[in-house]
Amino acid sequence: MSVDPYSHWRPDQSSGPALAQRLDRLARRLLPGGVTALVIVILAAPSGIPGATALLPGLVMASVFFWSVWRPASMSAPVVFLVGLLMDLIGFAPPGVDAFVLLLLHGIAAHTRFGLMGLSFLMVWVVFSVLATAACWLLWLLISVLSLNAMPMAPTVFEVLLAVGIYPPLAAAGTWAHRRISNPEPQS
Amino acid sequence: MIPVSIQIRQALERVWLPAMLLLSIATILLGWANQRLTNAARMAVADVLSPVWAVIAEPGEQLSAALSELRGIGHLAQENARLRSENETLRGWYDVAVSLTEENQTLKTNLHWMPDPVPSFVTGRVVGDVGGLYSHAVLIGAGPQSGVRVGNVALAASGFVGRVTETGVHSARILLIDDVASRIPVTLETSHGTAIMAGDNSMIPRLMYYAQDNHPIEGERVVTSGQAELLPAGLPVGTVHYVRASTPAVVPYARLDHLTLLRVFDFDSGTIDSPDAPGRVPVAPLRMPDAASGRGNPMDGMTLGGVVDGISGHMSSGANGGNGKGQSPSASEGTNGDADKKREDGDGQSGMSDEGSAGGTPGGTPAIAQPVPGRG
Numbered sequence A: 001m002s003v004d005p006y007s008h009w010r011p012d013q014s015s016g017p018a019l020a021q022r023l024d025r026l027a028r029r030l031l032p033g034g035v036t037a038l039v040i041v042i043l044a045a046p047s048g049i050p051g052a053t054a055l056l057p058g059l060v061m062a063s064v065f066f067w068s069v070w071r072p073a074s075m076s077a078p079v080v081f082l083v084g085l086l087m088d089l090i091g092f093a094p095p096g097v098d099a100f101v102l103l104l105l106h107g108i109a110a111h112t113r114f115g116l117m118g119l120s121f122l123m124v125w126v127v128f129s130v131l132a133t134a135a136c137w138l139l140w141l142l143i144s145v146l147s148l149n150a151m152p153m154a155p156t157v158f159e160v161l162l163a164v165g166i167y168p169p170l171a172a173a174g175t176w177a178h179r180r181i182s183n184p185e186p187q188s
Numbered sequence B: 001m002i003p004v005s006i007q008i009r010q011a012l013e014r015v016w017l018p019a020m021l022l023l024s025i026a027t028i029l030l031g032w033a034n035q036r037l038t039n040a041a042r043m044a045v046a047d048v049l050s051p052v053w054a055v056i057a058e059p060g061e062q063l064s065a066a067l068s069e070l071r072g073i074g075h076l077a078q079e080n081a082r083l084r085s086e087n088e089t090l091r092g093w094y095d096v097a098v099s100l101t102e103e104n105q106t107l108k109t110n111l112h113w114m115p116d117p118v119p120s121f122v123t124g125r126v127v128g129d130v131g132g133l134y135s136h137a138v139l140i141g142a143g144p145q146s147g148v149r150v151g152n153v154a155l156a157a158s159g160f161v162g163r164v165t166e167t168g169v170h171s172a173r174i175l176l177i178d179d180v181a182s183r184i185p186v187t188l189e190t191s192h193g194t195a196i197m198a199g200d201n202s203m204i205p206r207l208m209y210y211a212q213d214n215h216p217i218e219g220e221r222v223v224t225s226g227q228a229e230l231l232p233a234g235l236p237v238g239t240v241h242y243v244r245a246s247t248p249a250v251v252p253y254a255r256l257d258h259l260t261l262l263r264v265f266d267f268d269s270g271t272i273d274s275p276d277a278p279g280r281v282p283v284a285p286l287r288m289p290d291a292a293s294g295r296g297n298p299m300d301g302m303t304l305g306g307v308v309d310g311i312s313g314h315m316s317s318g319a320n321g322g323n324g325k326g327q328s329p330s331a332s333e334g335t336n337g338d339a340d341k342k343r344e345d346g347d348g349q350s351g352m353s354d355e356g357s358a359g360g361t362p363g364g365t366p367a368i369a370q371p372v373p374g375r376g
Helices: A019-044 A052-070 A076-093 A097-111 A114-116 A120-146 A155-182 B007-031 B035-073 B076-110 B310-326 B326-334 B352-358
Strands: B120-129 B137-138 B153-155 B161-166 B172-176 B181-187 B196-197 B204-206 B222-223 B234-245 B247-252 B260-267
Touching: A019 A052, A019 A076, A019 A155, A019 B035, A052 A076, A052 A114, A052 A155, A076 A097, A076 B035, A097 A114, A097 B007, A120 A155, A120 B007, A120 B222, B007 B035, B007 B352, B035 B076, B035 B137, B035 B161, B035 B172, B137 B260, B153 B326, B172 B260, B181 B234, B196 B310, B204 B352, B234 B352
Parallel strands: none
Antiparallel strands: B120 B137, B120 B260, B137 B172, B153 B161, B153 B260, B161 B172, B181 B196, B181 B222, B196 B204, B204 B247, B222 B234, B234 B247
């Protein structure tokens, strides 16, 4: 490829993107994980929102699932782990439990992403509902086993319903952010 | 991104997920095996985040206050009429309360009532809801620096809320009474029964282990019981309500889902020791001046925490409490037969306790002393 001598644009192959560009890319990469962490922190404040504690797992699951399918570079496994650990530490759950369940969800979503991306929104929602239900009950099982005490089941049902219900608005917001904020992945 | 070849990057991406899954399993096992480390990590996170939460909660509180004010404006006349009638009722109750207090005071004087030690307390703002889905707990912005310790009792304006389970540097976690892990011994005021109030993650904790021939009565008051030395007796908890037939529950006075300010009391109940062995007669207990000098003192029991501070306050309150509750049988047989709280254990701490301030000279002959046979 020959360089046009009259062009002001000189592709400098050796140095790669400039520092500002890299920082910008990094910020965009960390945005979904950062927003999720921020939501976890904010929902733990005494805001008076009814059902905030039951809403949180569904919200985080929907966020992890959405970004794992549409942009796994922004929701990588370490980010998912850190988000889950933060959730455990703030919620005084057995540490690592949320991280484990979210990582499983992330793994399934990231591995089947090319199949999921071809499906219609409704089908993706159904798939997410099945996965979120399984994740909530796995969470219930793990917490019950680790505390050697069968936890009440009613909050889990509530949690599942909220997780299923929160996905469409979150997916709409995520799609907007996905289109608006350009692809942070290296152009490929 | 650090520039690496595509092959290495793909290999790394394949390794990340299993590595993180293993790490999370390791975290689960480590957290399960080492609870102290887990608690330290949690409270460190809570300490860092509690100022953030306090800032976040501020506009919400102002908003809700403004909203309730707006709502109040609509019903001003109605509210005024209601308050007027309530005020009439309360005026009547005030007279009743004054006369009852007088009577209670007289009765207590006649009975040589042992005053409870006055608890110290700190008030903290609820800065975080750290419960999660399967537990109910709140974080307050007061820690060991302000005197909050594990095991202290938290009260909202209207009633008992929970106990401090973990403390950080400047925050403390309070396990609420509706948590599944909460078991509180309570007394039912009308039926005089005892029961255990067990949280079950709903807003109304169940009552368990009540006597089968003395069922809780719908609507009766529930207060804490002094058993198990966990809590002082008589803190208001709530009222009995039957959710279904034969499943009594407690409707707490405090609104457990909207807690804003909590008072954390240090009742220091651990200093009340039970007697060593039943029927043991203490060797030559010291008879200090007759209680006539001490009983009229309205500051009885109040001087311990305020005047004599530090260790001496704890020591003297412990000695008094032990004498009063533990050794009253021996007092009736070994001494003059009057339950006397102004006794001490011989030569120890006579200068430190409130005895010295009440009139006796430390270690010397008290002012109104009567001859004490056992003193040598």
